[in-house]
Amino acid sequence: MRFSSPILPLILVCSCLSWALTPIRAAVTAEQRAKIDQLVDMTREAGEFYTKGKFADSASRVSEIQAELIKLLAVKDAQLHRLARPIHTRLKRAHGLLELEGAELEPLPSWKDLIDGKMVTPASGDGVSFKDTVAPWLIASCGNCHINNRRGQFSMASFNDLMKGPPEGTVIFPGTDSGNRIVEVIESGDMPRGNVKVTPEQLASLKEWIVQGAKFDGPDPAAALVSYAKSAGPTAPPPPAMTVQQATGDETVSFAKDIAPILKENCNGCHIAGRQASGNFRMDSFAQLLRGGDSGTVIANKNAEDSLLIKKLKGQSGQRMPAGGRPALSDEKIELISNWIREGAKFDGPAATSNIDVVINQAWANAATHEELFQRRKDRALADWKRVLPADEPASASNSEVLVLGNVPPDRVETLLKKIDDAVSITKKQLDTPPNAPLIKGGLSVFVLKSRYDYSEFGRMTENRELPKEWLGHWRADPLDVYAVVANELGTKDELAESLALQVVAGAYLGSLNEVPTWFAEGVARNLVITNFRREDPRVKQWQASIPIAGQQIDNAKTLIESRLDEEAAGVVGMAITNFMMGRGNRQRFDKLLELLREGKSFNDALTYTYAKPELFIKSWLGK
Numbered sequence: 001m002r003f004s005s006p007i008l009p010l011i012l013v014c015s016c017l018s019w020a021l022t023p024i025r026a027a028v029t030a031e032q033r034a035k036i037d038q039l040v041d042m043t044r045e046a047g048e049f050y051t052k053g054k055f056a057d058s059a060s061r062v063s064e065i066q067a068e069l070i071k072l073l074a075v076k077d078a079q080l081h082r083l084a085r086p087i088h089t090r091l092k093r094a095h096g097l098l099e100l101e102g103a104e105l106e107p108l109p110s111w112k113d114l115i116d117g118k119m120v121t122p123a124s125g126d127g128v129s130f131k132d133t134v135a136p137w138l139i140a141s142c143g144n145c146h147i148n149n150r151r152g153q154f155s156m157a158s159f160n161d162l163m164k165g166p167p168e169g170t171v172i173f174p175g176t177d178s179g180n181r182i183v184e185v186i187e188s189g190d191m192p193r194g195n196v197k198v199t200p201e202q203l204a205s206l207k208e209w210i211v212q213g214a215k216f217d218g219p220d221p222a223a224a225l226v227s228y229a230k231s232a233g234p235t236a237p238p239p240p241a242m243t244v245q246q247a248t249g250d251e252t253v254s255f256a257k258d259i260a261p262i263l264k265e266n267c268n269g270c271h272i273a274g275r276q277a278s279g280n281f282r283m284d285s286f287a288q289l290l291r292g293g294d295s296g297t298v299i300a301n302k303n304a305e306d307s308l309l310i311k312k313l314k315g316q317s318g319q320r321m322p323a324g325g326r327p328a329l330s331d332e333k334i335e336l337i338s339n340w341i342r343e344g345a346k347f348d349g350p351a352a353t354s355n356i357d358v359v360i361n362q363a364w365a366n367a368a369t370h371e372e373l374f375q376r377r378k379d380r381a382l383a384d385w386k387r388v389l390p391a392d393e394p395a396s397a398s399n400s401e402v403l404v405l406g407n408v409p410p411d412r413v414e415t416l417l418k419k420i421d422d423a424v425s426i427t428k429k430q431l432d433t434p435p436n437a438p439l440i441k442g443g444l445s446v447f448v449l450k451s452r453y454d455y456s457e458f459g460r461m462t463e464n465r466e467l468p469k470e471w472l473g474h475w476r477a478d479p480l481d482v483y484a485v486v487a488n489e490l491g492t493k494d495e496l497a498e499s500l501a502l503q504v505v506a507g508a509y510l511g512s513l514n515e516v517p518t519w520f521a522e523g524v525a526r527n528l529v530i531t532n533f534r535r536e537d538p539r540v541k542q543w544q545a546s547i548p549i550a551g552q553q554i555d556n557a558k559t560l561i562e563s564r565l566d567e568e569a570a571g572v573v574g575m576a577i578t579n580f581m582m583g584r585g586n587r588q589r590f591d592k593l594l595e596l597l598r599e600g601k602s603f604n605d606a607l608t609y610t611y612a613k614p615e616l617f618i619k620s621w622l623g624k
Helices: 007-017 030-051 055-072 078-100 111-116 130-146 159-164 181-187 200-211 255-267 286-291 308-314 331-342 356-367 370-388 410-430 452-463 494-511 518-533 539-551 557-561 567-581 587-598 603-610 614-622
Strands: 395-398 402-406 444-449 473-477 482-487
Touching: 030 055, 030 078, 055 078, 078 111, 130 200, 181 200, 255 286, 255 331, 255 356, 308 331, 370 402, 370 444, 370 452, 370 482, 395 410, 402 410, 410 444, 410 494, 410 518, 444 452, 444 494, 452 482, 473 494, 482 494, 494 518, 518 539, 518 567, 539 567, 557 614, 567 587, 567 614, 587 603, 603 614
Parallel strands: 402 444, 444 482
Antiparallel strands: 395 402, 473 482
């Protein structure tokens, strides 16, 4: 549902979502007063999110407030209850407004249920037995996720854990037949997962037990549930986890080209690039998609009909996805995903851990021609220029592989293009690339900026970072964009211009290959500078002198592998490592490594084949 008038939402926001309260001081503890003040601030933030149209953020904040309020009201104090009552009232209103926007929220317990609390009441011997009737099937149906594990941070390991519920709030309210989340998720079919069923008789016994007061009749509410529910028998085995299977090329459906774009378009903001993924189920990478969430795996091996992902898309298991007011997927798209699962849910991206955007962009870039990709990079380069220097019309020069843009005189742009072209030729020759093909498929964009200020501003505006003061230029590469940026110093000294051109061209080329880390690409580029311009480039001595200092920043191999070094230190360390790799005794293996990378192998696979597994290789070089 959407509002047709812009005035109505404003009225509602002002009357209901300006949830700011004026804290009332009472004879409560300082800690309780601080918590009330915190909840007041949080309600104000939730209202601000709503007014800006950030409904997911508003719903997330409301959930946090609700969980904290429930914890606060566990204390039996009338004055505290009076202070907290207005917050509960505003939460009720917030629920109503956010649900109109398609938000998913845990049911808000009634005020009476909250202040009545949830004390464990010993059973009198009458009514439904928790120990003999409810606990056995809870263990059998929910044990894998919530007893053996804590899916969704919700544990049923003991009666106390069950009654406590997850951080979002309790799931059982004794004495009432409404608002019990544990009943609602079973009735909706959302739980339990893994083809485990709860019979109507079992569900009826749970409801009756709760209405009767959720009384405990075991020996110790803190004891392990399985210790007094022996009749439950073994729990059902969890479904086997899917492993990454590489596509063979014979499949009719591609994850990268067909499935990933559908997921990105329809799941973004919740399960992709969301701050708090619903059910802890993330799809930012293929590996996360296979792993599933709190409910376990969502893809059954070659079985679309039993895959939770398909059931959710069809509305056959709990709430239909995508949620949040988004339209359901068409039958054609659901069938496409189903066919992908039937073919084994194969992966055809650069790496299973790669961000889904990288997978999508890489697939498009692979399918595009050099000319199509180069045009897209030119368009992006012009867009970047207008964002950073909107008042400056750039001078430009280009050939079939390079575009140069600059706010320097046109003759200097032409000179730079010639030096970049020379660097392309050197890189092709010394890295033995195919002579009749472009060095970088899709070409290279180069920005030359007249002042150090403009160079620094480019880093802030385009890359959201401060560029190191000692840098005269740098490169960046991803599937859609490969570019270099240089300060005007490049055009003032011919020798330095030539060496810097070689550095950014070689680095950009290697960085454009599959999953090549910065330390390797920049390390090789600097070694090419040393080989060709050792005497002309004063930076070489600085690089070599920095090796011991940069090496001290590396605690172990993972520091380098996980990119925990800044780019300058990574470049210096990479220069030392690749100098060893490019040495006369290792050159044949180094050339084979580059050959595998050009064939599309990932860097980790290529390094493992030619030298050793990355961690072992770097560890042996570091000696630690």
